Amino acid sequence: MVYAMDKPKTPTIPRRRFTREEYYRMAEAGLFNGERVELIEGDIVRMSPISPLHAACVHRVFEWISGVFSGACVRMQQPLVIGDSEPEPDIAVVPGKLEDYLDAHPTTALLVVEVAQTSVEYDREVKLPLYARAGVPEYWIVNLDEGCIEVYRDPAPMGGGYAYRSRRIYTKGEQIACLQKPEKVVKVEELLLA
Secondary structure, eight states: OOOOOSSOOOOOOOOOOOOHHHHHHHHHTTTTTTOOEEEETTEEEEOOOOOHHHHHHHHHHHHHHHHHTTTSEEEESOOOOBTTBBOOOSEEEESSOGGGGSSSOOSOOSEEEEEESSOHHHIIIIIHHHHHHTTOSEEEEEETTTTEEEEEEEEEEETTEEEEEEEEEEETTOEEEETTEEEEEEEHHHHHTO
């Protein structure tokens, strides 16, 4: 008799989760050897390489958001502390001023933007609940593969985790604005560099 399985099963085994303090000590000891990593729910996750298009798009969105939030603290690819997670969003507009973060990273943001080329699924399924849990009122995924910007708003506990109640997709030919600054609009294609 032959038994077919649709998908091999992966046994559940205990995993060793790391605290932020352990993560910092590992980095100080040089264990990551220059690799780009971030701490997500206690797991050390290798970050995708940055393509030239990804880098250019992050820079373009950063320039626009810095102009929109003139005088605010706009961070590019820097840590945001969420429990035992420390993602490094491509862009985060955080409360306060730069001087407020000399001794500790911010724990929330007014807006987080991830530019996704190869990481769309990861940004939706792993990072989105983290940002919702941190109370980030607005989360954007600049989706380079699909040529759109996904905007998530209104974080809330849902189904035993966290998610956003509102999702809207903006495509080329449309204008987009941040929740906090609705009067400052930009064409989607300007941010996508398309």
